[in-house]
Structures are given as C-alpha cells and as structure tokens.
Amino acid sequence: MTLTKVNRRFPLIESGLPSWFETNAFLDDDFFNRPMNLPAMNVKESEDHFDIELAIPGFSKDEIEISLEKDLLRVWAHKTKEFVDENAEGYTRKEFSYDEFERKIQLPSTVNPDKAIKAHYEHGILKLNLMKLDVSKEPIKKRIKIS
Numbered sequence: 001m002t003l004t005k006v007n008r009r010f011p012l013i014e015s016g017l018p019s020w021f022e023t024n025a026f027l028d029d030d031f032f033n034r035p036m037n038l039p040a041m042n043v044k045e046s047e048d049h050f051d052i053e054l055a056i057p058g059f060s061k062d063e064i065e066i067s068l069e070k071d072l073l074r075v076w077a078h079k080t081k082e083f084v085d086e087n088a089e090g091y092t093r094k095e096f097s098y099d100e101f102e103r104k105i106q107l108p109s110t111v112n113p114d115k116a117i118k119a120h121y122e123h124g125i126l127k128l129n130l131m132k133l134d135v136s137k138e139p140i141k142k143r144i145k146i147s
Contacts, residue, residue: 037101039075050111050130054103057124058096064126066119073105073117075126 042053056064056077065076078100107130115131 037099038103039101041103041105048132050128050132052105052128052130054126054128055124056101056121056126059121059124061121064121066117066126066128068107068113068117071107071109071111071113073107073128073130074102075105075128076100076102 040055042051044051044053052073054075056075059077059079063077063079065074065078067074067076110132112131112133118129120127
C-alpha cells in the first residue's frame with residue numbers, strides 16, 4: 001500500500017461543480033473539521049522507506065514525543081505557557097504562539113514496525129524515516145496440487 005497525496009482543500013476545483021453539489025463531499029471534507037494547530041506535513045515514499053517531515057517551529061527536542069502503537073504513529077508536542085508582560089518587553093503586538101498539538105498518522109501495512117524509526121529535528125522541521133518491510137522483488141511461484 002502506498003501513501004497517496006489527496007488535495008481536499010479545494011473540492012470544487014478537483015471534482016467539478018455538478019458532482020460537488022450532488023454529493024456530501026463538502027461536508028465530509030476534513031479540511032474544515034481539523035484543528036488549525038496541526039503542523040504541515042510532507043510524506044515522501046521511496047522503494048524501501050517513507051520520509052515524513054512535520055513543520056513544528058518553536059519547540060525543543062525535549063518537548064516533542066513520538067510513539068508508535070500498531071499502525072498508528074503519534075507525534076505530540078507541548079510547551080508550557082509562560083506569562084510574559086508584553087509591555088515590559090517593549091512589544092506593541094505579539095502573534096507568535098506555541099501551543100501543544102497532537103497529530104496521528106495511520107501507517108500503511110508496508111511499514112516495518114520492528115525496524116527503528118529514525119527521527120531528526122533541526123530548524124523547526126521534524127524528519128522521520130520509516131523503513132518498509134523487506135519484500136522480495138519476484139513473487140514466489142508455488143504449484144498447487146489438485147486432489
């Protein structure tokens with residue numbers, strides 16, 4: 001199974017006006033239901049592994065937790081809120097905000113859960129490397145005897 005990119009942000013452009021109104025695709029679209037604090041994610045598949053990148057600036061490595069349970073990869077980050085008197089520091093406007101987030105990613109069955117997941121965090125980008133199962137290139141041919 002491969003990961004497939006789906007662009008659900010603009011259902012009108014992707015599927016056309018008539019079919020869009022004939023179905024409930026607009027209401028089923030997770031773009032409008034998902035929390036806005038989820039980090040952007042890139043997924044790249046190669047022959048033997050998946051590379052996943054998450055944009056999570058403002059966190060340290062100690063504030064990020066990654067876990068794998070069966071076929072569900074969970075990335076969670078939490079930053080303790082500190083009260084900062086904006087006027088004391090000279091701010092006239094402060095929009096940066098680093099809240100917690102939790103993103104769960106359903107992994108395909110081709111990911112090898114026994115191989116270690118490599119994680120690297122630098123410049124606000126979390127990079128994960130997940131190895132695929134070792135699958136032989138040629139299918140095994142087996143003769144079945146009829147009784």
